[in-house]
Amino acid sequence: MGKKTLGNGNAAKRRGLRSSLGLGDGAKVSEVTGAKVPEVTGTSHTDEHIGEQDRRSDPGVSEGTNVGKMIVIREVPKVMKRVRDASLNQTLLSMKKKKISSVPQENTLNPFRTNCCGKRLCELNEAFTSEQKKAVTEIGFGSLLHLKITRTNNALSAWLVDRFDGGSGMFKVGYGKEFKVNQYDVYDVFQFPMVEGQDVLDVSRGPNADNPHFDLKASWREYFKVDREKGQIGLSAVYSELKKLVDGGEVFKKLYVLFAFSSFLAPVTNNTLDLRLVLAVHEVQKIPHYNWCKYILGRLMYANVLFKNSMWSNGTK
Known part of the structure; x- marks a missing residue:
């Protein structure tokens, strides 16, 4: 009891990410390390501030030292999102013009056709x-x-x-x-x-x-x-x-x-x-x-x- 089967093995039943980490409802969780992130109020997330706070790229800082410290997650600027979306749309448009389909088509040498209309x-x-x-x-x-x-x-x-x-x-x-x-x-x-x-x-x-x-x-x-x-x-x-x-x-x-x-x-x-x-x-x-x-x-x-x-x-x- 209390277990569920995943694939061919057994694993302990998870009660949810927050409860397993012992975090309260008001706490935030880092998407990268899973560490508890305190609420940040009245802080301006400027590029300068982010450069001072975000030390995950520093090779001298181990994962264990990040626990309990503020970790600011850098968001993708909206301008870059628009560029990415525009590039994707351009690719899809190009595929449509070339009539490229992800669905495999039957390779028939002499497909049946009729002029009966x-x-x-x-x-x-x-x-x-x-x-x-x-x-x-x-x-x-x-x-x-x-x-x-x-x-x-x-x-x-x-x-x-x-x-x-x-x-x-x-x-x-x-x-x-x-x-x-x-x-x-x-x-x-x-x-x-x-x-x-x-x-x-x-x-x-x-x-x-x-x-x-x-x-x-x-x-x-x-x-x-x-x-x-x-x-x-x-x-x-x-x-x-x-x-x-x-x-x-x-x-x-x-x-x-x-x-x-x-x-x-x-x-x-x-x-x-x-x-x-x-x-x-x-x-x-x-x-x-x-x-x-x-x-x-x-x-x-x-x-x-x-x-x-x-x-x-x-x-x-």
Whole structure:
């Protein structure tokens, strides 16, 4: 009893610094020697006085001779404190500019990134007029108007990609817990048109001279005033154009489907408009009569396999 354990040994329980030294409540204790320091009243602590009283730096004075004598503790002048604080602040500011962090960062050769940006699509939907929202609903994509996405969680996205097998369509949640993803699961999430036997066809990526649908791609490039042969249409330009088409209409419907897929449902890597779908949106009345759920799943599986193959080839898996 009366003892407490410190580390691996036992030490007598301390009753406090003042009581163990036998000092009264009114006494002061030297921060250096622990000796009792009498109260000093009416004494001016000038540099001259301090030089006369403070003999701790004198090598001829032992610790024992300091007991009972006045010991004046020299305080750091406020000017020096300000200099020190300014120096510290300057150091912190320099570290901030160089983006130096004390938290160790994971050294990943190929960190997971995605251009899937539902936030941008949500912001666009919120800016739509009633006519524009009606046009989106008419082509079967009205569920996108109810999206509420504020950010993209890359950590969660990486986990989902890792757990999904694009070759078989199997999604493994945990040990012994896996299921096969199919087009009906996509329908349950988005409620997009899912017409059996009406597959969405991509435009061929062959040379322009041999591409039967080259003119469809070229017409969109001309619309946005980029090079007719190989011009890239930035998603920011499409975003602005969609906001201008306040009355809806056929061009708006086509562009909305292209933008929704290029930015969110099946995003491309360079933030440009994916012109592979120009054939599917060419006849507006046919848009709600395709199997969009099957198409989305197919693009997802293909992208998953492509990503993992690139990871293996880069030696990061």
